[in-house]
Amino acid sequence: MGSGLMQAPLIDLSVTTPGAEVTTGSPASAMPIRGSRHRRMSSQARPAPGPRSCVVVAGSPSSGKTALVDALICRTAQDDVPAGDGWRVFRHGEEPGVQAFVPGHREPRPPAASKSGAQRPARRTEITHPAALLKRVALVDTPGSGGLDTANAEIVLDAAEHGLGLLFVVDAGAPLSRADLDLLAVAAERVERIALVLTRIDQQDHWPEMLATNRALLASRGPRLATASWFPVSLDPAGIFGVAELRHQLEAWSDQRAAPTARPAAVAAVTVSAVGDTWQERLDREVEARRLAAVQQVSINLATIHVRCVQELGSGKGCPELPYVLDRELHALSVRTTRRLRADTREVIGAVFGELLDEAPDEAILRRIGVAARRAAESLHDDGRERDRALLVTTTSAVAVLTGAAAVDNLSAVGDADWAGGADGVLPPLGVGLNASCYAMWQPKASPGGPPKLPDKKDCRRWLQHALREVEVEVGHELGERYAELRQALAVIAGDAVDHGVLLA
Incomplete structure (x- = not known):
């Protein structure tokens, strides 16, 4: 399939990456570099609670997100973590600590100052704190940079959907914006639990009227938002108000997630319909159609990213801001593509086994097949080849590939690279970012004796075009491998079911 990006002359921007795990100094047309294998992270590698117990705290810039998180866990030391660009995940730990997860590295690193020029900022910084609340939930403070633009909104929604829920923070001094309402409307469809927090009520005498206005705005976006819970709070150190009630709400969310479910009934035998080999044709057809559609969508997404980045180059910030914008866009592309992989996996399982079995598979059967498919997919790599691969754009506008679960985890917003949810978690996630030297x-x-020399915007545009073309090629390759892996894994399960006349998964 052809690239969705315009062709451009190549420019050699080879720079050796200082201190990075994966580097390339080859021409832009060089083949991608394959990184060394790395063992899968153990379940003890990250403090509890895990990614699925995260509460995402989001909102417009300067709405009070960080102050709210600090108040919820009674945290006063605020000079140990750079704010702005990265995601900050607060987890429980008896001793306070901070570690940064930087794409291109396999181990956490000490945090660096935000936007420090040559430093590649962390995608995620994890802070351990002894607050009792963090034993129940992890709190995720979303970045201020980029606001609620399309890229950030995509990442926020994905994190909240796979976590406990979303706390959306609103400044009492202004009504909900269009971006706020758009994000919340989508969240109402995808996120299980939503609560809204009205901050700075101590500074706004007319905050009750603003609360009524915001309720009316939400009501226009659907019944679920119309009945969403609001928590007015004051975060003034001289008189904090309303935070205890919000803390109780988060504890209730944790109890809902942890509530014991009814004991499952004995697994019933699921018999196979009297069919020949038509299921194999159906499996091949379903997988291939979705692979082609996924590759085409990536091309469209990358073309859109190209337009957004060119617009950034034309703004006042220009080339120095390009890496931050591009990395955020590639992060969102990773989330969007991983979400599609999970949805396609579920749809293929439903289509193939709906034809193969005597009865249409229900949720329990889909989950059984999904878990078995994950095991089958992992067994395909008994030769030691890593399933987990992170893609890093280099200064030569090539794409390097770093393997290992830890490498992929370093590109995650909340540390969910190992998250697997039944039929949705058969395939490993996709992670794309920039390496350090791109910054x-x-x-x-x-410039000796004169002002600093600014980079040429034409060079930036050429590098950007070629880098996105290389990303398109490499992501297409990764998707091809993942869909092929899905077909092989499901073929094993379906073949066993046909041979024995009953679903063995």
Whole structure:
């Protein structure tokens, strides 16, 4: 399939990456570099609670998200974690600590100052704190940079959907914006639990009227938002108000997730219909159609990313801001594509086994098949080849590939690279980002006796075009491998079912 991006002359921007795990100094047309294998992270590698117990705290910039998180866990030390670009995940730990997860590295690193020029900012910073609340839930403070643009909104929604829920923070000084309402409307369809927090009520005498206005705005977006819970709070250190009630709400969310379910009934035998080999044709057809559609969608998404980044280059911030914008867009592309992989997996299982079995598979059977398919997919890599691969754009506008679950985890917003949910978690997630040298490359260069020399915007545009073309090729390759893996895994399960006349998964 052809690239969805315009062709452009190549430019050699080879720079050796200092201190990174994966580097390339080859021409832009060089083949991608395959990283070394790395063992899968153990379940003890990350403090409890895990990603599925995260509460995402989101809102417009300067709405009070960080102050709210600090108040919820009674945290006063605020100078140990750089704010702005990265996601900050607060987990329980008896001793306070901070570690940064940086794409291109397999181990956490000490946090660096935000936007420090040559430093590649962390995608995620994890802070351990002894607050009792963090024993029940992990709190995720979303970045301020980029606001609720399309990329950030995509990442926020995905994290909240797979976590406990969403706390949306609103400043009492202004009504909900269009971006706020758009995100909340989608959240109402995808996120299980939503609560809204009205901050700075101590600074706004007319906050009750603003609360009524916001309720009316939400009501226009659907019945679920019309009845969503609001928590007015004051975060003034001289008189914090309303935070205890919100803390109780989060504890209730945790209890709902942890509530024991009814003991499952004995697994009933699921018999196979009297069919020949038509299921194999159906499996091949379903997988291939979805692979082609996924590759085509990636091309469209990358073309859109190209337009957004070119617009950024034309703004006042120009080339120095390009890496931050591009990395955020690639992060959202990763989330969107991973979500599609999970949805396609579920649909293929439903279509193939709906034809193969005597009865249409219900939720329990889909989950059984999904878990078995994950085991089958993992067994396909008994040769030691890693399933987990992270893609890193380099200064040469090539794409390097770093393997290992830890490498992929470093590209995650909340540390969910190992998340697997039944039929949805058969295939490993996709992670794409920029390596460290891409951030130093477009910074102003010192000029003896004169002002710093700014990078040429034409060079930036050429590099951007070629980098996105390389991403398109490499993501297409990764998708091809993942869909082929899905077909092989499901063929094993379906073949066994046909041979024995009953679903063995």
